[in-house]
Structures are given as structure tokens and as C-alpha cells.
Amino acid sequence: MPRRRDLPPPPPPADMRAWLDESAVRADRARFLDDLGRRSLGLGRLLLLWAVAAVFALGWSFVGMALMSFETPGDPFAYVFGLIFALLGAGVLVPAGFWFARGAERDRLVRGLLCAWAESDRDPAADARVRAPGRSLTWLLASFAVGAFGLYVTFGSAASARPGVTTYGEVTYYMGLGMILWITGLLGLGKAGAHYRWAVRAFRGGPTAR
Numbered sequence: 001m002p003r004r005r006d007l008p009p010p011p012p013p014a015d016m017r018a019w020l021d022e023s024a025v026r027a028d029r030a031r032f033l034d035d036l037g038r039r040s041l042g043l044g045r046l047l048l049l050w051a052v053a054a055v056f057a058l059g060w061s062f063v064g065m066a067l068m069s070f071e072t073p074g075d076p077f078a079y080v081f082g083l084i085f086a087l088l089g090a091g092v093l094v095p096a097g098f099w100f101a102r103g104a105e106r107d108r109l110v111r112g113l114l115c116a117w118a119e120s121d122r123d124p125a126a127d128a129r130v131r132a133p134g135r136s137l138t139w140l141l142a143s144f145a146v147g148a149f150g151l152y153v154t155f156g157s158a159a160s161a162r163p164g165v166t167t168y169g170e171v172t173y174y175m176g177l178g179m180i181l182w183i184t185g186l187l188g189l190g191k192a193g194a195h196y197r198w199a200v201r202a203f204r205g206g207p208t209a210r
Contacts, residue, residue, distance in 0.1 A: 064176065115198070
């Protein structure tokens with residue numbers, strides 16, 4: 001479970017707000033919403049998503065080299081190198097999977113706090129910053145470019161394969177690499193779209209989508 005101690009606290013219950021300084025609570029809300037918004041959709045989160053994808057790509061590269069080594073006929077050393085590459089691939093992909101799961105759980109915590117603070121009050125100036133249309137657009141365009149390139153790599157490698165020239169290991173490697181890029185772009189597009197849809201509902205008085 002990701003540590004929560006470095007995240008902002010949840011908003012105070014409604015029955016306690018009568019005993020608190022309203023201006024201080026509103027200032028805390030604006031500050032925490034800004035912090036949570038950057039944690040959810042900031043440039044750092046986009047770069048972190050790409051870093052996780054790069055680690056998956058590295059692990060898959062080892063797997064691809066293992067597959068191509070196993071396809072080398074009559075070379076016993078190729079099988080040894082294939083096993084080594086396969087172990088290296090597993091050693092990279094398994095921690096990357098845990099890293100991705102940890103990041104997804106942290107995103108869930110940040111999203112929950114963001115929704116809770118957004119529902120606690122209304123402040124047009126602070127709410128406008130949380131909508132962050134510029135950050136959403138950045139995520140949208142960057143993720144679309146990554147996803148489109150991933151689709152090009154996936155289908156281009158399959159279409160350009162030639163029997164007797166291109167090995168199955170090469171096709172599998174390039175298709176898998178393209179799929180990693182495509183899924184990364186799809187995750188970014190989904191995150192940008194979900195944030196925009198949530199912001200429209202949350203700050204127009206409608207129900208907040210969790």
C-alpha cells in the first residue's frame with residue numbers, strides 16, 4: 001500500500017467546520033486541490049507513466065532477444081544466452097508490474113482526496129485551477145502521439161514481415177513493443193478524458209464521478 005503520510009489530509013467533516021476558521025479551511029482547500037491536481041495530472045505524472053513504459057520496454061527487449069536466440073539453429077550457446085535474456089526480462093518485468101500497481105493504487109488515493117476536497121466547498125478561483133484544461137490537453141496530445149506510434153509499430157512490423165527473412169521472434173518483439181506504446185497512450189488518453197469529465201461534473205453542481 002502506498003504511503004499516505006505525504007498526501008494532503010481529507011477535508012474536515014461538515015459538523016466540525018462550524019468550529020473552524022472558514023477562511024483558513026478555504027485556503028487549505030485551494031492549496032490541497034492545487035497539490036492534488038498536480039499529483040494527478042501534472043507533467044511529472046506523465047513522465048512517470050512514460051518511465052514505467054520504458055522499463056516495460058526494456059524488459060520486453062530482453063524477452064525479444066531470448067526469443068530470437070532460441071530461434072538460432074544448431075548453436076547450443078544461443079540457448080544459454082536465450083535463458084539468460086529470459087531471466088533478465090523476468091527480472092525487469094516483474095518489478096515493473098509491482099511499480100505499476102503501486103502507482104495505480106496511489107492514483108486511486110489521490111483521486112479520492114481530490115473528489116472529497118472538491119465536494120467540500122465551492123471557490124471559483126481554486127476550482128478553475130483544478131480544471132486544468134492545459135494539462136489535460138497536454139496529456140491528450142502527448143498520449144495520442146505515443147499511442148499512434150505504437151499502433152504504427154505493431155501493425156507495421158506485422159505487415160512488413162517476409163517469410164524466410166523475418167523471424168517469428170523479431171515480429172513478436174516489435175509487435176509487443178508497439179503494444180506497450182499503444183497501451184501507454186491509451187492509459188494517458190483515458191486519464192485526461194476522465195479528469196475532464198470529472199471536472200465538468202464536479203464544478204457545475206452535478207454529481208462527482210469517483
